[in-house]
Amino acid sequence: MYVHVPFCASRCGYCDFNTYTAAELGGGASREEYAETVLAELALAARVLRDHRPPRVDTVFVGGGTPTLLPAADLARILEAIDRTWGLAADAEVTTEANPESVTPRSLAALRAAGYTRISLGMQSASPGVLAILDRRHSAGRAAAAAQEAREVGFEHVNLDLIYGTPGESAADFAASLDEAVAAGVDHVSAYSLIVEEGTRLAAQVRRGELAQPSDDVAADRYLAAEAALDAAGFSWYEVSNWARTLDARCRHNLLYWTGGDWWGLGPGAHSHVGGVRWWNVKHPTAYAQRLAVGASPGLAREVLTADEAYLEDVMLRLRLAAGLPLEVLDPAGRAGADRARAAGLLAAAAYGDGRAVLTLRGRLLADAVVRDLLG
Numbered sequence: 332m333y334v335h336v337p338f339c340a341s342r343c344g345y346c347d348f349n350t351y352t353a354a355e356l357g358g359g360a361s362r363e364e365y366a367e368t369v370l371a372e373l374a375l376a377a378r379v380l381r382d383h384r385p386p387r388v389d390t391v392f393v394g395g396g397t398p399t400l401l402p403a404a405d406l407a408r409i410l411e412a413i414d415r416t417w418g419l420a421a422d423a424e425v426t427t428e429a430n431p432e433s434v435t436p437r438s439l440a441a442l443r444a445a446g447y448t449r450i451s452l453g454m455q456s457a458s459p460g461v462l463a464i465l466d467r468r469h470s471a472g473r474a475a476a477a478a479q480e481a482r483e484v485g486f487e488h489v490n491l492d493l494i495y496g497t498p499g500e501s502a503a504d505f506a507a508s509l510d511e512a513v514a515a516g517v518d519h520v521s522a523y524s525l526i527v528e529e530g531t532r533l534a535a536q537v538r539r540g541e542l543a544q545p546s547d548d549v550a551a552d553r554y555l556a557a558e559a560a561l562d563a564a565g566f567s568w569y570e571v572s573n574w575a576r577t578l579d580a581r582c583r584h585n586l587l588y589w590t591g592g593d594w595w596g597l598g599p600g601a602h603s604h605v606g607g608v609r610w611w612n613v614k615h616p617t618a619y620a621q622r623l624a625v626g627a628s629p630g631l632a633r634e635v636l637t638a639d640e641a642y643l644e645d646v647m648l649r650l651r652l653a654a655g656l657p658l659e660v661l662d663p664a665g666r667a668g669a670d671r672a673r674a675a676g677l678l679a680a681a682a683y684g685d686g687r688a689v690l691t692l693r694g695r696l697l698a699d700a701v702v703r704d705l706l707g
């Protein structure tokens with residue numbers, strides 16, 4: 332299960348996620364009523380899936396936005412309703428995303444007691460200057476402190492998100508961010524290259540020449556720094572942007588997305604994939620709430636993936652995993668592309684010999700190009 336929570340206290344200049352501040356949203360889709368609205372979609376999901384084998388829920392991921400802007404009691408209620416509807420597996424992974432400034436030891440303890448097992452905090456950087464450019468509201472150090480608070484109340488699995496390549500960020504700034512994330516004792520780190528998304532404040536600043544366009548070469552250097560620091564601290568990459576300290580620390584929910592699993596996404600704009608059918612909900616929280624209020628589905632559109640589309644997606648997603656892509660999956664053109672990538676040192680020779688396409692470190696820097704070459 333995915334649950335989207337479309338609220339943020341303020342919008343970061345780089346972010347184009349489906350999320351709204353109170354000022355952006357207006358009436359009709361209040362935070363107070365949100366849990367109730369999500370439960371209405373859950374009831375609909377239960378009806379739709381009634382005739383199928385009742386699925387057991389292995390992973391729940393509450394993302395945003397900033398889910399922890401909702402009271403912990405609301406996040407607990409949503410989880411409890413999912414459990415009541417289908418049953419959570421005994422070892423279910425239950426993640427919520429959180430902004431560092433939106434959690435306290437008390438709210439974290441309440442989430443842990445409600446059954447949340449994993450928390451993913453947006454840290455982005457340890458540098459006050461970089462945080463300011465990114466429009467982050469929390470102080471430097473707050474994310475690492477929140478991660479420690481989460482561990483103290485019993486969260487075994489804690490992730491910190493980092494962003495690298497922000498204009499004005501130095502190599503030393505990013506090295507300090509990596510050090511701080513590692514020192515916080517977390518078992519998972521995600522590191523993303525800053526993407527300038529159309530329509531964001533960041534894109535406007537870049538267009539006006541106020542901020543430099545992030546450079547690919549700098550991003551590549553930062554990626555190598557991330558790999559070196561995290562590897563030295565005992566983390567292993569398992570997806571191009573994700574490192575975990577142990578196999579158990581990998582995010583099972585994201586692995587499910589990357590390996591073609593089934594999930595139902597609750598909430599405005601949420602995507603779902605069940606049995607080869609993919610659909611997505613209306614994007615705006617008000618439209619979403621209004622549909623559910625009259626007993627209608629919030630689904631906007633659906634598609635059944637063609638074999639070609641499914642192939643394309645499978646190659647694109649699984650090639651980014653450390654587990655790699657079985658060569659037998661590839662069609663002749665893909666296989667020829669893989670041979671070229673191996674000859675260029677972008678795919679690991681040993682894994683190739685064992686029948687798997689696994690990116691080398693250089694291949695990870697050029698992952699998109701390798702995918703393009705394989706897909707012709």
Ligand SMILES: C[S@@+](CC[C@H](N)C(=O)[O-])C[C@H]1O[C@@H](n2cnc3c(N)ncnc32)[C@H](O)[C@@H]1O
Pocket residue numbers: 345346347348394395396397428429430431451452453454455492493494523524525526527528
């Ligand atoms: C939903 S947010 C995480 C939780 C919380 N809202 C926060 O920001 O602290 C998901 C993550 O996506 C990443 N992200 C969002 N927009 C991005 C962009 N334009 N470029 C790179 N990373 C981005 C950030 O690292 C962010 O922490």
Ligand code: SF4
Pocket residue numbers: 338339341342343346347348350395396397430453
């Ligand atoms: S990065 Fe996180 S806090 Fe910032 S606007 Fe996006 S979802 Fe909200």
